[in-house]
Amino acid sequence: MRRTWLFVPCFLLLSASSLAQSTSSESQGMQALVAEVRQLRKDLQASNGYALKAQLLLYRLQIQEATVSRASQHLNDERSKLAQTQDHRRAVAASLKRNEEFADNSDASPADRKAIQNEISRLKAELENLAGEEQQRQTAEMEANEQLRTDQAKLSGLEDRVDRLEKELDSNPH
Numbered sequence: 321m322r323r324t325w326l327f328v329p330c331f332l333l334l335s336a337s338s339l340a341q342s343t344s345s346e347s348q349g350m351q352a353l354v355a356e357v358r359q360l361r362k363d364l365q366a367s368n369g370y371a372l373k374a375q376l377l378l379y380r381l382q383i384q385e386a387t388v389s390r391a392s393q394h395l396n397d398e399r400s401k402l403a404q405t406q407d408h409r410r411a412v413a414a415s416l417k418r419n420e421e422f423a424d425n426s427d428a429s430p431a432d433r434k435a436i437q438n439e440i441s442r443l444k445a446e447l448e449n450l451a452g453e454e455q456q457r458q459t460a461e462m463e464a465n466e467q468l469r470t471d472q473a474k475l476s477g478l479e480d481r482v483d484r485l486e487k488e489l490d491s492n493p494h
Contacts, residue, residue, distance in 0.1 A: 370489055377482050384475045391471045395464040402457040409450040416443040 422428075423436045 370485070374482075374485055374489075377478065377485060381475070381478045381482060384471065384478055388468070388471045388475050391464070391468040395461070395468050398457065398461040398464045402454065402461050405450060405454045405457050409447065409454055412443055412447050412450060416440060416447060419443060 419436055419440050423433065423440065426432075426436075428436065
C-alpha cells in the first residue's frame with residue numbers, strides 16, 4: 321500500500337505539470353488566433369478603404385466623362401453655327417458682288433437702278449452684321465474649345481488617379 325501512496329502524489333504532480341503545459345500551449349494558440357483576427361480586421365478595413373476610394377474615383381470619372389461629352393457636343397454646335405454663319409456671309413458677299421456688277425454693266429431704267437442700289441445697301445448692311453456675328457461665333461467656338469480642353473485635362477487627371485490606385489492595389493494585395 322505504501323507504493324500506491326507514493327504513486328498517487330507522483331501522478332498528481334505529473335498531471336499538474338502536463339496540464340500547465342497544455343494550458344500554456346492553448347494560450348499561445350489563442351494569442352496567435354487573436355493576432356490573426358486583428359490582422360484580418362486591419363486588412364479588411366484597408367480593403368474597404370480602397371473599395372470606397374475606387375468607387376468615388378469611378379463615380380467622378382463617369383461624371384467627368386459626361387462633362388467632356390457635353391463640352392465636345394457644345395464645341396461641335398458652335399463650330400456648326402460658325403460654319404453656317406460663314407457660308408451665309410459668303411453667299412451674301414457673292415450676291416452683293418453680282419448686284420454691283422449688274423449695276424455697273426447694266427442699261428437698266430432709273431427705277432431698276434434704284435432698286436438695285438437699295439438691294440446693294442441692304443446686302444452691305446447684312447454683310448456687316450454677319451461679320452460681327454461671325455466674330456462672336458469665333459469667340460464662342462474658342463471658349464468652347466478651351467472648356468473642352470479644361471474638362472479633358474480633368475478627365476485625364478482622374479484617369480491617372482485610377483491608374484495609380486490600380487497599381488497600388490496590384491502591388492499591395494490584401
